[in-house]
Amino acid sequence: MKVGIVGAGMVGSAAGYALALTGAASRIVLVDRSEALALAQAQDIAHAVPFASAVAVEAGGYEALAGADVVILAAGVGQKPGESRLALLERNAAVFEDVIAAVLRATPDPILLVATNPVDVMTHVTAKLAGLAPGRVFGSGTILDTARFRSLVAHHLGIAPHSIHGYVLGEHGDSEVLGWSGARVGSEPLASVAAQLGCAITADVRARIDDGVRRAAYRIIEGKGATNYGIGAGLARIVQAIGRDEGAVMSLSLVTPEVAGVQNVALSLPRVVGAGGLRSTLMPTLDADEIAALAASARMLRDTSDALGL
Numbered sequence: 468m469k470v471g472i473v474g475a476g477m478v479g480s481a482a483g484y485a486l487a488l489t490g491a492a493s494r495i496v497l498v499d500r501s502e503a504l505a506l507a508q509a510q511d512i513a514h515a516v517p518f519a520s521a522v523a524v525e526a527g528g529y530e531a532l533a534g535a536d537v538v539i540l541a542a543g544v545g546q547k548p549g550e551s552r553l554a555l556l557e558r559n560a561a562v563f564e565d566v567i568a569a570v571l572r573a574t575p576d577p578i579l580l581v582a583t584n585p586v587d588v589m590t591h592v593t594a595k596l597a598g599l600a601p602g603r604v605f606g607s608g609t610i611l612d613t614a615r616f617r618s619l620v621a622h623h624l625g626i627a628p629h630s631i632h633g634y635v636l637g638e639h640g641d642s643e644v645l646g647w648s649g650a651r652v653g654s655e656p657l658a659s660v661a662a663q664l665g666c667a668i669t670a671d672v673r674a675r676i677d678d679g680v681r682r683a684a685y686r687i688i689e690g691k692g693a694t695n696y697g698i699g700a701g702l703a704r705i706v707q708a709i710g711r712d713e714g715a716v717m718s719l720s721l722v723t724p725e726v727a728g729v730q731n732v733a734l735s736l737p738r739v740v741g742a743g744g745l746r747s748t749l750m751p752t753l754d755a756d757e758i759a760a761l762a763a764s765a766r767m768l769r770d771t772s773d774a775l776g777l
């Protein structure tokens with residue numbers, strides 16, 4: 468599978484590296500407004516290939532995206548320490564005006580996978596600019612927040628994160644909703660497993676994990692200026708699920724006709740990912756507080772999209 472990456476900075480390069488290590492792509496093309504950066508990243512990633520899978524890695528202009536099955540969009544600015552994702556919107560929406568047109572001139576019917584923040588509204592911007600079939604334009608959404616949630620719950624219980632099943636929903640950002648009530652460990656409800664293991668999810672534990680998920684990006688950006696490895700791995704995992712037509716369930720952002728009473732809003736819910744992109748949505752069972760929080764998140768995103776005329 469040929470995968471293009473537009474934006475060869477921290478996120479784009481980490482995605483390329485993860486794609487090369489996992490073999491989720493057979494050909495990777497990096498594009499950036501800095502041709503020198505794209506070339507340097509492509510060369511560096513190519514030097515990992517002899518230790519990993521047989522992947523061709525190159526850099527080029529937009530024309531090099533011809534025939535790309537999936538294009539990851541990671542161009543634009545990231546947060547400065549203390550800055551919210553939503554504060555990036557105007558700058559990154561302006562970047563996408565040119566980027567999406569240039570991508571589609573090179574490859575007219577790709578799957579577009581948006582990583583640029585604020586990822587939900589940028590997904591909506593991309594869907595409108597691209598006009599592709601529903602399910603072919605979506606955002607990484609809360610895939611990273613879900614990974615953070617699973618990691619922290621796993622650490623608390625002393626169980627592998629792969630065996631923790633639960634999702635973060637709504638905005639990839641400050642209003643996101645941790646789906647505690649539906650979380651399971653193996654096939655058992657989280658609270659039951661936590662009690663059996665003597666690791667109850669008390670209000671304090673819950674608040675600590677909530678903060679650890681919601682504030683993770685702020686803390687990491689304070690420490691190293693960006694986040695890249697987690698999202699890079701997440702983007703490669705999404706591409707892998709597309710390439711293998713897996714039907715994997717992941718929390719991803721898609722323009723959705725109606726969520727918690729809010730119409731036409733891009734946000735994350737559990738979605739089924741396969742060869743054509745997103746093929747269905749699995750509406751989770753939530754408790755009353757979670758439904759109210761999801762409605763508030765959806766309303767905030769809708770209001771933000773309204774301001775852009777989306």
Ligand SMILES: NC(=O)C1=CN([C@@H]2O[C@H](COP(=O)(O)OP(=O)(O)OC[C@H]3O[C@@H](n4cnc5c(N)ncnc54)[C@H](O)[C@@H]3O)[C@@H](O)[C@H]2O)C=CC1
Nearest residue numbers: 474476477478499500542543544545582583584586693698
């Ligand atoms: N969805 C998620 O979970 C995450 C999203 N992000 C977001 O990803 C985006 C990229 O972050 P980083 O890679 O850290 O930033 P970065 O600054 O390292 O890389 C961005 C790249 O975009 C390029 N670029 C800017 N305008 C362009 C244009 N018009 N055409 C082509 N390339 C262009 C820049 O030259 C730069 O190399 C940010 O919006 C950031 O907030 C970051 C981490 C996680």
Ligand SMILES: CC(=O)C(=O)O
Nearest residue numbers: 552584611683684694
């Ligand atoms: C930067 C960002 O969106 C994250 O790490 O969650």
